[in-house]
Protein backbone atom coordinates (compact mmCIF):
# COMPACT_ATOMS: atom_id res chain seq x y z
CA UNK A 1 0.00 0.00 0.00
CA UNK A 2 1.25 3.51 -0.82
CA UNK A 3 3.16 5.24 1.94
CA UNK A 4 1.71 8.72 1.27
CA UNK A 5 -0.86 10.28 3.59
CA UNK A 6 -3.72 10.32 1.09
CA UNK A 7 -5.65 7.30 -0.07
CA UNK A 8 -8.73 6.89 -2.17
CA UNK A 9 -11.90 5.67 -0.45
CA UNK A 10 -11.68 1.94 -1.13
CA UNK A 11 -7.98 1.89 -0.24
CA UNK A 12 -8.64 3.73 3.03
CA UNK A 13 -11.47 1.35 3.98
CA UNK A 14 -9.79 -1.84 2.75
CA UNK A 15 -8.19 -3.40 5.81
CA UNK A 16 -10.06 -4.44 8.97
CA UNK A 17 -9.60 -2.93 12.43
CA UNK A 18 -8.23 -5.58 14.76
CA UNK A 19 -10.05 -5.65 18.08
CA UNK A 20 -9.17 -7.71 21.12
CA UNK A 21 -12.18 -9.56 22.51
CA UNK A 22 -10.41 -11.55 25.20
CA UNK A 23 -7.26 -13.41 26.18
CA UNK A 24 -6.76 -15.11 22.82
CA UNK A 25 -9.60 -13.92 20.55
CA UNK A 26 -9.35 -11.02 18.07
CA UNK A 27 -12.02 -9.65 15.75
CA UNK A 28 -11.15 -8.38 12.27
CA UNK A 29 -13.83 -5.75 11.80
CA UNK A 30 -14.28 -4.75 8.17
CA UNK A 31 -16.34 -1.79 7.00
CA UNK A 32 -17.03 -3.81 3.84
CA UNK A 33 -14.86 -6.91 3.35
CA UNK A 34 -15.85 -7.26 -0.31
CA UNK A 35 -13.86 -4.12 -1.13
CA UNK A 36 -10.80 -6.40 -0.95
CA UNK A 37 -11.68 -8.56 -4.01
CA UNK A 38 -13.61 -5.78 -5.83
CA UNK A 39 -10.68 -3.35 -5.74
CA UNK A 40 -8.07 -6.00 -6.55
CA UNK A 41 -10.00 -7.53 -9.45
CA UNK A 42 -10.92 -4.24 -11.15
CA UNK A 43 -7.50 -2.62 -10.77
CA UNK A 44 -5.76 -5.77 -12.02
CA UNK A 45 -8.16 -6.00 -14.97
CA UNK A 46 -7.32 -2.40 -15.87
CA UNK A 47 -3.58 -3.13 -15.62
CA UNK A 48 -3.76 -6.25 -17.75
CA UNK A 49 -6.02 -4.67 -20.37
CA UNK A 50 -9.07 -6.85 -19.60
CA UNK A 51 -10.78 -3.54 -18.86
CA UNK A 52 -10.39 -1.30 -21.89
CA UNK A 53 -11.18 2.44 -21.89
CA UNK A 54 -14.91 1.86 -22.45
CA UNK A 55 -15.38 -1.64 -21.05
CA UNK A 56 -18.47 -2.01 -18.89
CA UNK A 57 -18.34 -4.02 -15.65
CA UNK A 58 -21.20 -6.52 -15.30
CA UNK A 59 -21.92 -8.85 -12.38
CA UNK A 60 -24.73 -10.65 -10.63
CA UNK A 61 -25.15 -9.98 -6.92
CA UNK A 62 -27.75 -8.90 -4.40
CA UNK A 63 -25.26 -8.28 -1.64
CA UNK A 64 -22.12 -6.62 -0.49
CA UNK A 65 -19.98 -7.55 -3.52
CA UNK A 66 -22.28 -5.38 -5.64
CA UNK A 67 -21.86 -2.46 -3.27
CA UNK A 68 -18.08 -2.89 -3.28
CA UNK A 69 -18.02 -3.02 -7.11
CA UNK A 70 -20.23 0.06 -7.27
CA UNK A 71 -17.88 1.97 -4.95
CA UNK A 72 -14.79 0.90 -6.91
CA UNK A 73 -16.43 1.54 -10.29
CA UNK A 74 -17.50 5.03 -9.18
CA UNK A 75 -13.89 5.84 -8.26
CA UNK A 76 -12.67 4.50 -11.61
CA UNK A 77 -15.39 6.26 -13.63
CA UNK A 78 -16.59 2.88 -14.95
CA UNK A 79 -20.04 1.88 -16.12
CA UNK A 80 -21.44 -0.97 -14.01
CA UNK A 81 -24.51 -3.16 -14.47
CA UNK A 82 -25.60 -5.40 -11.59
CA UNK A 83 -28.13 -8.19 -12.12
CA UNK A 84 -30.10 -8.83 -8.96
CA UNK A 85 -33.45 -10.15 -7.75
CA UNK A 86 -36.45 -8.86 -5.76
CA UNK A 87 -34.77 -9.84 -2.46
CA UNK A 88 -32.32 -6.93 -2.81
CA UNK A 89 -33.14 -4.42 -0.09
CA UNK A 90 -34.44 -1.04 -1.14
CA UNK A 91 -31.81 0.99 0.73
CA UNK A 92 -28.96 -0.99 -0.88
CA UNK A 93 -30.53 -0.53 -4.30
CA UNK A 94 -30.75 3.23 -3.75
CA UNK A 95 -27.12 3.30 -2.69
CA UNK A 96 -26.04 1.35 -5.78
CA UNK A 97 -27.88 3.68 -8.14
CA UNK A 98 -26.54 6.70 -6.26
CA UNK A 99 -23.05 5.34 -7.01
CA UNK A 100 -24.01 5.27 -10.70
CA UNK A 101 -24.66 1.54 -11.10
CA UNK A 102 -27.47 0.23 -13.29
CA UNK A 103 -29.46 -2.40 -11.37
CA UNK A 104 -31.44 -4.98 -13.34
CA UNK A 105 -33.91 -7.12 -11.38
CA UNK A 106 -34.82 -10.68 -12.45
CA UNK A 107 -38.48 -10.90 -11.49
CA UNK A 108 -38.88 -14.70 -11.73
CA UNK A 109 -36.73 -17.51 -10.23
CA UNK A 110 -35.48 -20.34 -12.50
CA UNK A 111 -37.15 -23.74 -12.01
CA UNK A 112 -33.84 -25.25 -10.91
CA UNK A 113 -31.39 -23.03 -9.03
CA UNK A 114 -33.93 -20.32 -8.13
CA UNK A 115 -33.07 -16.64 -8.44
CA UNK A 116 -29.34 -17.33 -8.46
CA UNK A 117 -29.70 -19.34 -11.67
CA UNK A 118 -32.08 -16.78 -13.20
CA UNK A 119 -29.54 -14.06 -12.49
CA UNK A 120 -26.70 -16.07 -14.05
CA UNK A 121 -28.78 -16.62 -17.19
CA UNK A 122 -29.54 -12.91 -17.51
CA UNK A 123 -25.89 -12.06 -16.91
CA UNK A 124 -24.87 -14.43 -19.74
CA UNK A 125 -27.37 -12.69 -22.04
CA UNK A 126 -26.00 -9.25 -21.17
CA UNK A 127 -22.44 -10.42 -21.78
CA UNK A 128 -23.43 -11.80 -25.17
CA UNK A 129 -25.21 -8.55 -26.06
CA UNK A 130 -22.26 -6.37 -24.96
CA UNK A 131 -18.94 -7.90 -26.02
CA UNK A 132 -16.97 -5.01 -24.46
CA UNK A 133 -17.86 -6.05 -20.94
CA UNK A 134 -15.94 -7.55 -18.04
CA UNK A 135 -17.37 -9.77 -15.33
CA UNK A 136 -15.40 -10.08 -12.06
CA UNK A 137 -16.97 -13.54 -11.37
CA UNK A 138 -16.39 -13.57 -7.63
CA UNK A 139 -17.40 -17.24 -7.32
CA UNK A 140 -14.81 -18.61 -9.74
CA UNK A 141 -12.17 -15.94 -10.32
CA UNK A 142 -8.92 -16.96 -8.54
CA UNK A 143 -8.20 -13.24 -8.05
CA UNK A 144 -10.93 -13.22 -5.38
CA UNK A 145 -9.00 -15.47 -2.94
CA UNK A 146 -5.67 -14.04 -4.14
CA UNK A 147 -6.79 -10.55 -3.15
CA UNK A 148 -6.79 -11.52 0.56
CA UNK A 149 -3.00 -11.80 0.80
CA UNK A 150 -2.97 -8.18 2.04
CA UNK A 151 -5.39 -9.13 4.83
CA UNK A 152 -3.16 -12.03 5.94
CA UNK A 153 -0.13 -9.70 5.90
CA UNK A 154 -2.09 -7.19 7.97
CA UNK A 155 -2.82 -9.89 10.58
CA UNK A 156 0.81 -10.99 10.66
CA UNK A 157 1.97 -7.41 11.14
CA UNK A 158 -0.56 -6.66 13.88
CA UNK A 159 -0.44 -9.94 15.80
CA UNK A 160 2.84 -11.54 14.84
CA UNK A 161 1.06 -14.75 13.82
CA UNK A 162 -2.36 -16.39 13.76
CA UNK A 163 -3.09 -19.94 14.97
CA UNK A 164 -6.73 -20.15 13.94
CA UNK A 165 -8.89 -18.22 11.47
CA UNK A 166 -12.69 -18.35 11.73
CA UNK A 167 -15.04 -16.80 9.19
CA UNK A 168 -18.30 -17.09 7.26
CA UNK A 169 -18.21 -18.80 3.86
CA UNK A 170 -20.13 -17.59 0.80
CA UNK A 171 -17.87 -17.67 -2.26
CA UNK A 172 -15.03 -19.14 -0.20
CA UNK A 173 -12.74 -16.32 -1.33
CA UNK A 174 -12.06 -14.64 2.00
CA UNK A 175 -11.47 -17.75 4.11
CA UNK A 176 -9.56 -19.79 1.51
CA UNK A 177 -7.50 -16.79 0.37
CA UNK A 178 -6.61 -15.52 3.85
CA UNK A 179 -5.82 -18.90 5.36
CA UNK A 180 -3.87 -19.92 2.26
CA UNK A 181 -1.66 -16.83 2.62
CA UNK A 182 -1.27 -17.33 6.39
CA UNK A 183 -0.16 -20.93 5.82
CA UNK A 184 2.27 -20.02 3.05
CA UNK A 185 4.88 -19.23 5.70
CA UNK A 186 4.63 -22.86 6.84
CA UNK A 187 2.53 -22.10 9.93
CA UNK A 188 -0.04 -24.76 10.87
CA UNK A 189 -3.07 -22.43 10.87
CA UNK A 190 -6.46 -23.97 11.75
CA UNK A 191 -9.34 -22.86 9.50
CA UNK A 192 -12.96 -22.90 10.67
CA UNK A 193 -15.69 -22.14 8.13
CA UNK A 194 -19.16 -21.03 9.17
CA UNK A 195 -22.14 -21.92 6.99
CA UNK A 196 -25.90 -22.21 7.52
CA UNK A 197 -28.38 -25.09 7.11
CA UNK A 198 -29.70 -25.80 3.58
CA UNK A 199 -26.58 -24.39 1.90
CA UNK A 200 -24.80 -26.68 -0.58
CA UNK A 201 -21.31 -25.42 0.33
CA UNK A 202 -20.40 -28.26 2.67
CA UNK A 203 -22.68 -30.95 1.35
CA UNK A 204 -26.27 -30.18 2.33
CA UNK A 205 -29.09 -30.17 -0.20
CA UNK A 206 -30.13 -26.68 -1.30
CA UNK A 207 -33.13 -25.24 0.51
CA UNK A 208 -34.69 -22.06 1.79
CA UNK A 209 -32.30 -20.00 3.91
CA UNK A 210 -33.03 -16.89 5.94
CA UNK A 211 -29.48 -15.90 6.75
CA UNK A 212 -27.93 -14.03 3.82
CA UNK A 213 -24.27 -13.32 2.94
CA UNK A 214 -23.02 -16.77 3.88
CA UNK A 215 -24.07 -20.11 2.40
CA UNK A 216 -24.87 -20.71 -1.26
CA UNK A 217 -27.27 -22.54 -3.57
CA UNK A 218 -24.53 -23.24 -6.12
CA UNK A 219 -21.02 -24.56 -5.58
CA UNK A 220 -18.40 -21.82 -6.12
CA UNK A 221 -15.12 -22.75 -7.81
CA UNK A 222 -13.33 -20.61 -5.21
CA UNK A 223 -14.35 -22.87 -2.34
CA UNK A 224 -11.41 -25.16 -1.61
CA UNK A 225 -12.89 -27.64 0.88
CA UNK A 226 -9.43 -28.97 1.70
CA UNK A 227 -8.57 -25.69 3.41
CA UNK A 228 -10.97 -26.34 6.31
CA UNK A 229 -10.29 -28.15 9.56
CA UNK A 230 -13.77 -27.64 10.97
CA UNK A 231 -17.15 -26.50 9.68
CA UNK A 232 -19.98 -25.00 11.75
CA UNK A 233 -23.57 -24.41 10.66
CA UNK A 234 -25.78 -22.00 12.50
CA UNK A 235 -29.37 -20.92 12.13
CA UNK A 236 -30.50 -17.39 11.36
CA UNK A 237 -31.83 -17.01 14.93
CA UNK A 238 -28.46 -18.04 16.39
CA UNK A 239 -26.55 -15.73 14.07
CA UNK A 240 -28.82 -12.81 14.92
CA UNK A 241 -28.57 -13.45 18.68
CA UNK A 242 -24.78 -13.72 18.43
CA UNK A 243 -24.65 -10.46 16.44
CA UNK A 244 -26.53 -8.73 19.25
CA UNK A 245 -24.23 -10.30 21.84
CA UNK A 246 -21.19 -9.05 19.93
CA UNK A 247 -22.71 -5.57 20.04
CA UNK A 248 -23.76 -5.72 23.71
CA UNK A 249 -20.46 -7.17 24.96
CA UNK A 250 -17.93 -5.47 22.76
CA UNK A 251 -19.83 -2.42 21.43
CA UNK A 252 -19.07 -3.68 17.93
CA UNK A 253 -21.87 -3.02 15.42
CA UNK A 254 -21.58 -5.67 12.70
CA UNK A 255 -23.86 -7.65 10.36
CA UNK A 256 -25.25 -11.15 11.00
CA UNK A 257 -22.53 -13.13 9.19
CA UNK A 258 -20.13 -11.53 11.69
CA UNK A 259 -22.37 -12.78 14.50
CA UNK A 260 -22.35 -16.31 13.07
CA UNK A 261 -18.55 -16.32 12.89
CA UNK A 262 -18.21 -14.76 16.35
CA UNK A 263 -20.39 -17.53 17.81
CA UNK A 264 -18.09 -20.27 16.51
CA UNK A 265 -14.88 -18.34 17.23
CA UNK A 266 -15.74 -17.52 20.85
CA UNK A 267 -16.48 -21.17 21.56
CA UNK A 268 -13.33 -22.44 19.81
CA UNK A 269 -11.07 -19.82 21.43
CA UNK A 270 -12.36 -20.77 24.90
CA UNK A 271 -11.60 -24.44 24.18
CA UNK A 272 -8.06 -23.59 22.92
CA UNK A 273 -6.72 -20.95 25.30
CA UNK A 274 -3.17 -21.19 23.93
CA UNK A 275 -4.19 -20.51 20.34
CA UNK A 276 -4.35 -16.99 18.91
CA UNK A 277 -7.72 -16.86 17.15
CA UNK A 278 -8.88 -14.26 14.60
CA UNK A 279 -12.48 -13.99 13.48
CA UNK A 280 -13.52 -12.32 10.20
CA UNK A 281 -16.35 -9.80 10.68
CA UNK A 282 -17.30 -8.87 7.08
CA UNK A 283 -19.69 -5.91 7.28
CA UNK A 284 -21.23 -3.27 9.52
CA UNK A 285 -24.65 -3.33 11.15
CA UNK A 286 -26.35 -0.38 9.43
CA UNK A 287 -28.15 -2.48 6.80
CA UNK A 288 -29.70 -4.62 9.52
CA UNK A 289 -31.00 -1.97 11.92
CA UNK A 290 -34.65 -2.67 11.03
CA UNK A 291 -34.22 -6.43 11.35
CA UNK A 292 -31.40 -8.03 13.37
CA UNK A 293 -31.16 -4.98 15.67
CA UNK A 294 -34.93 -4.66 16.20
CA UNK A 295 -36.38 -6.82 19.01
CA UNK A 296 -39.92 -6.39 17.64
CA UNK A 297 -38.88 -7.68 14.22
CA UNK A 298 -37.00 -10.63 15.77
CA UNK A 299 -40.02 -11.59 17.94
CA UNK A 300 -42.53 -11.26 15.10
CA UNK A 301 -40.38 -13.55 12.93
CA UNK A 302 -39.92 -16.14 15.68
CA UNK A 303 -36.19 -15.52 16.17
CA UNK A 304 -36.38 -15.86 19.93
CA UNK A 305 -34.60 -19.11 20.93
CA UNK A 306 -31.85 -18.62 23.50
CA UNK A 307 -28.30 -18.95 22.20
CA UNK A 308 -26.79 -22.39 22.91
CA UNK A 309 -23.46 -22.46 24.77
CA UNK A 310 -21.91 -25.02 22.43
CA UNK A 311 -22.53 -26.66 19.05
CA UNK A 312 -23.73 -30.25 18.64
CA UNK A 313 -21.20 -32.52 16.95
CA UNK A 314 -22.59 -34.16 13.81
CA UNK A 315 -21.30 -37.27 12.04
CA UNK A 316 -23.20 -36.66 8.79
CA UNK A 317 -22.69 -33.08 7.60
CA UNK A 318 -25.15 -33.49 4.73
CA UNK A 319 -28.15 -33.47 7.08
CA UNK A 320 -29.24 -30.08 8.47
CA UNK A 321 -29.19 -30.24 12.28
CA UNK A 322 -31.59 -27.32 12.76
CA UNK A 323 -29.32 -25.76 15.34
CA UNK A 324 -25.67 -24.72 15.76
CA UNK A 325 -23.69 -27.79 14.73
CA UNK A 326 -20.11 -28.70 14.06
CA UNK A 327 -18.24 -31.26 11.96
CA UNK A 328 -14.54 -32.18 12.01
CA UNK A 329 -13.93 -31.64 8.28
CA UNK A 330 -10.24 -32.51 8.49
CA UNK A 331 -9.04 -30.73 5.32
CA UNK A 332 -10.74 -33.26 3.08
CA UNK A 333 -12.46 -32.78 -0.28
CA UNK A 334 -16.27 -32.72 -0.36
CA UNK A 335 -16.32 -36.13 -2.07
CA UNK A 336 -14.09 -37.65 0.63
CA UNK A 337 -16.28 -36.28 3.42
CA UNK A 338 -19.46 -37.47 1.77
CA UNK A 339 -18.00 -40.96 1.23
CA UNK A 340 -16.89 -41.12 4.86
CA UNK A 341 -20.31 -40.00 6.08
CA UNK A 342 -22.01 -42.63 3.87
CA UNK A 343 -24.26 -40.00 2.28
CA UNK A 344 -24.89 -39.26 -1.37
CA UNK A 345 -23.44 -36.16 -2.98
CA UNK A 346 -25.97 -33.34 -3.52
CA UNK A 347 -26.89 -32.52 -7.09
CA UNK A 348 -24.56 -30.01 -8.77
CA UNK A 349 -27.15 -29.27 -11.45
CA UNK A 350 -26.98 -25.65 -12.46
CA UNK A 351 -23.58 -25.10 -10.88
CA UNK A 352 -21.61 -22.43 -12.73
Ligand SMILES: Cc1ncc(COP(=O)(O)O)c(C=O)c1O
Nearest residue numbers: 169170171172173174213257282
Ligand atom coordinates in the same frame (compact mmCIF):
# COMPACT_ATOMS: atom_id res chain seq x y z
C1 LIG B 1 -21.75 -9.95 4.64
C2 LIG B 1 -20.97 -11.11 4.09
N1 LIG B 1 -20.37 -11.95 4.93
C3 LIG B 1 -19.67 -13.01 4.48
C4 LIG B 1 -19.55 -13.29 3.14
C5 LIG B 1 -18.78 -14.51 2.69
O1 LIG B 1 -17.53 -14.18 2.15
P1 LIG B 1 -16.87 -15.00 0.96
O2 LIG B 1 -17.73 -14.76 -0.27
O3 LIG B 1 -15.51 -14.42 0.81
O4 LIG B 1 -16.88 -16.44 1.33
C6 LIG B 1 -20.18 -12.46 2.25
C7 LIG B 1 -20.12 -12.75 0.82
O5 LIG B 1 -20.74 -12.10 0.00
C8 LIG B 1 -20.90 -11.33 2.72
O6 LIG B 1 -21.53 -10.49 1.88
